[in-house]
Amino acid sequence: MIRLLLLVCMLAAGAVGVRAQPLLDWSPKEITAVGRHGPWPPPPVRDPSNKVSGTPAGVSLGEYLFNEPRLSGDGRMSCASCHQAGREWSDGLAKARGAVELDRRTPSLWNIGYLHWFGWDGAGDSLWAQTIRPLLDPREMNGGPNRAAALLRGDPALACGYEQAFGNKPGDDDERLLVDSAKALAAFQETLVSPRTPFDDFRDALLAGDREGASRYPLAAQRGLKLFIGEAGCNLCHLGPRFTNGEFGDIGIPFFVRPGEVDPGRLGGLQSLAASPFNLLGRYNDDATGNNKRRTRHVQRLHSNFGEFRVPGLRQVGRGGPYMHNGSLATLEEVVRHYSEVSPDRLHSDGTPLVRPLGLTAQQSADLVAFLRSLDAEPPQRPVPAPLCP
Amino acid sequence: MRLAAALLGALLATPAWADCALDLGRGAGWVVFSDRYLMTFRADPLRIEVGEPFALVVNVCTRRGRAAQLVAVDANMPEHRHGMNYRATIVGQGDGRFRAEGLLFHMPGRWEITFDVGTGDESERLTHDIILK
Numbered sequence: 051m052i053r054l055l056l057l058v059c060m061l062a063a064g065a066v067g068v069r070a071q072p073l074l075d076w077s078p079k080e081i082t083a084v085g086r087h088g089p090w091p092p093p094p095v096r097d098p099s100n101k102v103s104g105t106p107a108g109v110s111l112g113e114y115l116f117n118e119p120r121l122s123g124d125g126r127m128s129c130a131s132c133h134q135a136g137r138e139w140s141d142g143l144a145k146a147r148g149a150v151e152l153d154r155r156t157p158s159l160w161n162i163g164y165l166h167w168f169g170w171d172g173a174g175d176s177l178w179a180q181t182i183r184p185l186l187d188p189r190e191m192n193g194g195p196n197r198a199a200a201l202l203r204g205d206p207a208l209a210c211g212y213e214q215a216f217g218n219k220p221g222d223d224d225e226r227l228l229v230d231s232a233k234a235l236a237a238f239q240e241t242l243v244s245p246r247t248p249f250d251d252f253r254d255a256l257l258a259g260d261r262e263g264a265s266r267y268p269l270a271a272q273r274g275l276k277l278f279i280g281e282a283g284c285n286l287c288h289l290g291p292r293f294t295n296g297e298f299g300d301i302g303i304p305f306f307v308r309p310g311e312v313d314p315g316r317l318g319g320l321q322s323l324a325a326s327p328f329n330l331l332g333r334y335n336d337d338a339t340g341n342n343k344r345r346t347r348h349v350q351r352l353h354s355n356f357g358e359f360r361v362p363g364l365r366q367v368g369r370g371g372p373y374m375h376n377g378s379l380a381t382l383e384e385v386v387r388h389y390s391e392v393s394p395d396r397l398h399s400d401g402t403p404l405v406r407p408l409g410l411t412a413q414q415s416a417d418l419v420a421f422l423r424s425l426d427a428e429p430p431q432r433p434v435p436a437p438l439c440p
Numbered sequence: 441m442r443l444a445a446a447l448l449g450a451l452l453a454t455p456a457w458a459d460c461a462l463d464l465g466r467g468a469g470w471v472v473f474s475d476r477y478l479m480t481f482r483a484d485p486l487r488i489e490v491g492e493p494f495a496l497v498v499n500v501c502t503r504r505g506r507a508a509q510l511v512a513v514d515a516n517m518p519e520h521r522h523g524m525n526y527r528a529t530i531v532g533q534g535d536g537r538f539r540a541e542g543l544l545f546h547m548p549g550r551w552e553i554t555f556d557v558g559t560g561d562e563s564e565r566l567t568h569d570i571i572l573k
Contacts, residue, residue, distance in 0.1 A: 345493060
C-alpha cells in the first residue's frame, strides 16, 4: 500500500513537472524582441535572378544534379558528398574535404535560399553563382567548365529534365549550361527549409498570450533566451526568423590557416565577387527589373572586412557542428565559452566592440546552450524524388 | 513625427524659403537644419528594415532659399564604432531633389546618418539619428 502511494505521488510529481513549468515574466519589450524571431516557416523562396527558382521542374532537375557524382572531375563526388541530408546538410567535419582538405568548414544548407550573400566570405551574391564555385574549384569537385554541359547534353534523362525546366533542349553554349545547372541546383537548395522547433511554439504562444502553451518551454531555455535578447546581445547579429543578419563579423577566431598564411574572409570574398562573371551585375541575372543588383552594386570593400565571416543562422545549430567558419570549436558549449571568455586582444584593432567577453556564469552558459538547442527539431523524412521524365 | 511635420510646415510657410521647394512627394519625412542649410528627406521604402536596402529622397536648400547640392550620404553606429557595409551613390533627380541609393542598415540600434551638403565652394555636414528596431 505504501509502495502504491509512493508511486502515485511520484507520477503526480512527474506529471506536474512535464505539464506546468513556471513561466518567467516577459516584459512587452522582450515579447516584441522574441516575436522578431518568427514566424516560422517563412514564405517559400523566389529568387528573381533565377528563372527556375520555385518551379517544380527546376527543383526536380536540381535534386538529381545535387546527387550526381559525374559533375566532379573524378566522377566520385557530388554536392551531397559534403552536404549530407542526414548531417543537417553539412558533413560533421571540422574542415571540408573535397579533392583536398580545405581551410573552412562545410556550411549547412538549411534555409540557404533566404540569404543574400553566400559562402563564408560572401563571394557569391546569388545561390546559383555560389553553387558554380565548388563545381569548378580544383580543390573541391574539380568538374571543369564543360562537364555540366556534356552531362546535360549526353544523359537522356537529364536532357529531358533540362528541357522541362528551361523550356528548350540543352544547347551548345557550355557556359550557359553550367549556369543553368547551377540555377537548377539552387532551386533545389532553396527548398531546404528547417522544421518548426520548440522555440517557435513558445514564441507563438507568448505572442498570443497563451501562458499554458508558453509554459511548456523549458525554464532553462527561457532563461537562455532572455540572455540572448538581453544582456548578451546575441540578437544584434543573430536576428530575425533565421537568427542571422546575413552579413559578416569578426568574432575573434584566429585567421591563420597555417604558419604564414591567413584566411582574409570577407575581404577576399569581395575581391572574388567583383571578379566573377557570374555575379548579379553580369549577363546571367534573370531579373529584368535590376532590383536585386543593389547589394552587389553598392557593397564596399573595407579594411575592416579582413577576418570577417558570414554570421550563420542558428536554426538546427545544436544538431550540426563543429562550429565557426574553420570548425575550430567542437561543441555548442565551447561556442558559448568562446563568447564568454573571448579576449579583446584577439579582435583586430578596428574590430567592432560588439564582441566582448560576456563573463557568463556556469548557469548562464548552460541556459544559453539550452536555448540554442531549442532551435533544433527532427526534420521530416525526405521523399524519394520522382523520375525526371517518367 | 508630428513635431517634424509641424516644423516642416512652419518652415515652408516662411517666404524667405519659397524659391527652394522642399516637397518630397508622397509620405512623411524628416527635417534637418543648421545655420546655413535646410534639408528634408524620407526613406524609400518609407519603413527602413534591418538588412534591407533602401534609398533616401533628399531635398536641400540654403536658409536664404537657394538650391543646394547633396554631395554624399553615409551612416554609422556610434555605439559600435562601425559604418555601413555599403556605399550610397547620389543621383540628382532634376527637380531639385536627390536620391541616395544603396543604403543598408545591417543591425538594429542607433544609426547616425550624415549628409554632406553644399553650394559651390562651401559645404557642411548635417546629421540625423534614426533608431532602428
